Amino acid sequence: MSSPQIVWLRRDLRLTDQPAFHAAAACGPVVPVYVLDDERTNDRALGGASRWWLHGSLESLDASLGRHRSKLILRRGDAVKELCRLADELGTDQVHAIRHYEPWWRKAEEALADKLDLHLYDGNYLLPPGTVKAGSGEPYKIYTPFARALARELPGRDPLDEPSFSNPESWPASDTLADWELEPSKPDWAGGMRDFWKRGEKAAHERLDDFLDRIADYEKDRNNPSTDGSSRLSPHLHWGEISPTQVWKAVGSRRGKGAESFRGEIIWRDYAQNVIYQFPDYPEKNYRDRFDEFSWRNPNRGHVIESELEAWQRGRTGYPIVDAGMRQLWAIGWMHNRVRMIAASFLIKHLLIDWRHGERWFWDTLVDADYANNGVNWQWNSGTGVDSNMFPRIMAPLTQSPKFHAEDYIREWVPELAGLSDEDIHDPPAEKRGDYPEKIIAHKEARQRALAAYRDMKD
Template identity: 70%
Template sequence: MTAPVLVWLRRDLRLADQPALCAAASEGPVIPVFVLDDETPGDRKLGGASRWWLHHSLEALGRSLGRHHSKLILRRGESVAELVKLARQTGAKSVHAIAHYEPWWRAAEETLAARLDLHIHDGNYLLSPGAVTTGAGTPFKIYTPFAKAAMQRLPEREPLDEPALTSPATWPKSDDLADWNLLPSKPDWAAGLRKDWACGEAAAQDSLDEFLHVAADYERDRNLPSVEGTSRLSPHLHFGEISPTQVWNAVAMRRGEGVSSFRGELLWRDYAQTVIWQFPDYAERSYRDEFRSFSWRRSAADLKAWQQGRTGYPIVDAGMRQLWHTGWMHNRVRMIAASFLIKHLLIDWREGERWFWDTLVDADYANNAVNWQWVAGSGVDANLFTRIMAPLTQSPKFDAAGYIREWVPELADLSDDDIHDPPDDRRGSYPAKIIGHREARERALEAYRAMKSAAGR
């Protein structure tokens, strides 16, 4: 009988438009395997919100495979060791997988290729890093020319159908998903996640279908936190429950400025992978040398106030509370909250990156790092540090009153005029501002000037 083929799954938990699965199915019986790897050197263990999502996504994929008379094999340990062990147990000679660009996965792929016949496929991004280059033949570092060049190449292909799967004569042993304890027990902080999200490939397709009805208005509505104007596809894309090719081709059937803006967001995912492909430690150190000597403040109390949504700035606190409750935050508010931590509180952007890593259901090594360094001004392509977002201006500008009422209920009775910056005598139990905006701005600019002065010595 034909030897089985392993399909190594990571963040590609779907059956449709799954190039690795399709290629393996054409070779022989398929054994899909997911390894929960908390041991690979350099690997970041998944945060709590991501582990919650992973549990439900794996459950959904297991059910989908069952409808094809197949199974999902679960193993826990160091990925390469577990895959080599599984190949020896099953007689599998080859492994198919979709490429990943986090530094630990690139290292694991290289190590596995030296042990087994490994076939790597594109599939998690519209274009692989390095697929488009500058006129000099080098990878892009700046988003705008990258996006312009990438747009000329897209779409590259049509999505693949689900393959017909053949099962091996004997299935290897699998861990029980429940034994991995990916879900919280006590305290059970996931009630908001359960209420807000459905996980898996079918749920991802439902989210895409819903978004297509409002995609034309995306350019306007994506900036309004009180409006359901974003796609909410980010965690589905992150876990590979739907491919960016499926999404790109679906929105191509729509017209309007909103569609163009949304395509730009999809290309930002690719751009972020290009950045970490060139700079693997991007989440650990500032790209710009001068920021490596920036005098960040160390204040556990201020960091905790930001994390808990107790800064006294309603738009910031609404976002941080939404994040804790649902594992997600509106994209406009993410920028405001990140800017507040970095520039109002002068706390190192890496503290925010780590908090988002633990609390976001769409926590992504590349996107998270690139976005935080963009706000900090320390990145390869970044906003200027001196452009300091004013939360009290941003909040009414983007009509956040309804959003604040939902997530900061102690202010719900205030008028639209007062809720963005409550008067001291109307705050009730809501905290006073942790720092005044003007004071914070001057302090940030002074720290920036000191950094520039030191760099010029």
């Protein structure tokens, strides 16, 4: 019998269109392994919402492997050390994996390649980050030319079918998923997420099928949180339960503004990885370094600022559209994209709190918390990024809310305002607020303060 082939899994938790599984299956018995590594990730260990999603995704993948009389091996610790131990137990040096671009995984891949025969494949993005290049030969930094260049290379390859594979003569030891305690119990705060989401590869394809039935209305409905025409595929794509190639091919040749806008969102996901490929610490550092001198209000240096950050986190700012989004995030681990922009802008420009505090909160509370997407989106909002909104463009929540018809969205997530009229609910009069808080700061005052801080930085 050929030597066992280890398939090292991370954010690629599927059997279809999974090139590492395909390659391993062609070489010998397959041993799939997931290593829960909180050591190499350091302060980028998975947040609470991500850990909840991971539990369900691993459970689903293990059930799918059961159709092949296979199973998922679970280990915990430094990924390189654990994979080397596993290889020694199996008497092999063969490891197959889909390439990842977060800086800790790039370092782990380099270290593992020095110890074992590591075969890396591309499969998490439409095209490998860094391969779409400008005329200068350098990767693009700006989204629009990147998107045009990448689109010229598509539709690209066809998705791979689920492979058939053989199993080893004996299975190595494995943790149990329950051992890891990824799902909360004391207290159990995940009830809203369980009610809203189904995890796993089958659920991802069901979500895609549902979205394709309404993709024609995507351009019209995607910015309206009450209708919510978004695909809600982001956590499935993040965890690799479905590949972007599968999604792109499923959209196929559909025409119209809805399909075109959605294709742009899939390309944006590739763009974000293209950015961290070039700037690995992008979610940690301002790209425009003059913002290092910006007079952010630091929550670590004052009780008032700390309480304002907490009010934003808990959805108690006094701005209904912001609070609805933050409460939705807390309840289901996800937030409507238009509202994400409004809530992020509020933290950065109304409260003048450094974008990195928001990025870290999203990292812990989003089920789709992606190192690249999260960092790129926060730097876009803050005006600090390589391709970003200008800082003086300050979103007005009280204008955005009626513009995008957020009435029913607010009623759902800020129930103490549910009885207000469509006219009042975006900015409730003082006499109709009841227990709902007053505005943490007036919009005009916040705007003037933000612009003054920006001028001071420039001067």
